[in-house]
Amino acid sequence: MKMVEVRLENITHIYVTGRKTQTLAVKDINLTFPHASFCALLGPSGCGKTTLMRIIAGLNIQTSGHVYFDQQEVTPLTPRERNVAMVFQFPVLYEMNVYENIAFPLRSVKVPESEVKRKVKEVAELVGVTHILNVHPSTLDMGSKQKVVLARALVREPNVFLFDEPLTNLDPLGRLEMRSKIKELQRNIKTTMIYVTHDQAEALTLADKIAVMDFGVVVQYDEPTKLYEHPKNEFVGFFLGNPGMNFIQGTLEDNAINFGEFKYDVSDVVEKLKEYGTEFKIGIRAEYIKVSKKPFKGAFKAKCIVSEHLGTSTLLDLKAGDKEFKAKLRITDVKEGDEVYVQFPKEKVHIFNKAGELII
């Protein structure tokens, strides 16, 4: 199996529907997915991630731009010629038994029967469906169905493996199962994998690199930890994480950003900030906020509005003046209505300008 580097150069795609209705799906995308990496395309519905995947697969030909597999331009090639495999949102299984389903791609390109038999058996063992080769897929449960789908995708030894939100239609238990199956696959098979999802937790767990998309453009393309800790803008910060990053708007006064009831000291960077005006937003993740029932140095007062118990942690909705934000704590006995003391640790705070772009 070749491990291919997928490179997108200036990809723009416009959908034309009906009579002259044009929709810009993706604009000027430049991305490189390295050999044998697992990369995710993450974003809300309509951001263009599925379009991009279909362009890589060859199901849609981009309006302009180039797609390269290693150094070869694959734009004129059919999906089969590109040797991509795709796993859809629901298990796509043909009306034939499991063996024939898996054999289908090989038979479609006239592979000799003896070869077919060998390859199907090999892949069936790998995925764990040898015992159901003679069964019709309609009798199988969801998990087995997806396994057959994987087997059919693997039997062709694809260059690139594409996943189009495969976990969306599964119940939470099924989702966890499939997620570990995919991780296992990732370890065992060294193939370039591209995974489309709107679930940030999925992307954070599975991917080596994530391209966060919104409205047809790539907002930030980086490793999960970097995206999580250093989001480029408000969109990325809020989209990733559960809950998303807190963003609190304030005004620069003297050496601090004023939020009404409390201030945040910025004396060390105040000169740089002055270049951007006076309105700023600070971003801090819920799990990094220090909360205590007793006052401590540097803390300001806030009131607990909602307390959600999430099993191993508690999510608090806190309010100070007219500013609201969430804090996530391990063990706490803070209840709704309590007064608490809050501090934002400097090393975890990011400063954004009014439009939501990262400055520091």
Added chain:
Amino acid sequence: MSEEKFEKARTPFFFYASVLPAVLVFTVLLLFPLAYEIYAAFVTREGTFTIENILTVIKDPLYTWSLIRMIIYIVIDISIKFGLGLITAAAFKQEFFGRGVVTALALAPWAVPLIPALFAWYMLYNPDFGVINYALKSLGLVKAPVMFLNDPNTALYWIIWAHAWRYTPMWTTMLLSGLYAIPEEYYESAKIDGATPFRTFIKITIPMLKRFLLMNAVLSLIWTSGEFASVWVMTRGGPGNSTQIVGTYAYWYLLFIGNSNVAAAALVVALPIIIVLMLIFMRLVGGRR
């Protein structure tokens, strides 16, 4: 109706009273005629039990041929409807200019009243002033007029064509909805797997239409087995009894020979054959079911 009144009314009486109209209709229109027909086949005019009617029918070579022709009729008819229906359904699924108009035209045969439609085909087939012969002669394709309905060897097939033409739209609509039920992802998956459009059609589309095909085939079988109008309007069973099928045989026996019991027998004997054909169809198309 208020909650309490509804609960109080849920008595066995209410239940039976509600289904009574449906049961009545069912009994009167379906069960009763069927039961009476079977009864009539096994009695003489006076009402005594006899198997004479059955024997008369079985021994009559004209009847045997009528049965054979009925089977030929059904098989060819369904093949045409299936083939044409599938092709037109696949064609109509795509967007093309004038799609609405063409669809309406394609569905027209079904909407037209039966007897006038059959009569129209009768006129078209006419060797002397039928439009088809006129066109063939003008184009220089034939010298002498083609004897569509007048040739005992071919008449049946031209009748079958007219009948199939009329009912194909039913298949087209059914198959079209079946086609729409297939998610796009199946075609995309097949494309990625490298299957040609033809292979995709045979191995993926058609198997997924199995349920629709079976339903249509069984319905067609039942309706066509009692076929009468197309033959009667166009040839009355001629030329020389070459187009007699079970339906026309029974009618002819009833009207010209005047024996309603034998006529009933003719239909009753055909019944098990139809049931066997139905089972064969279900095996062929249904498979697992």
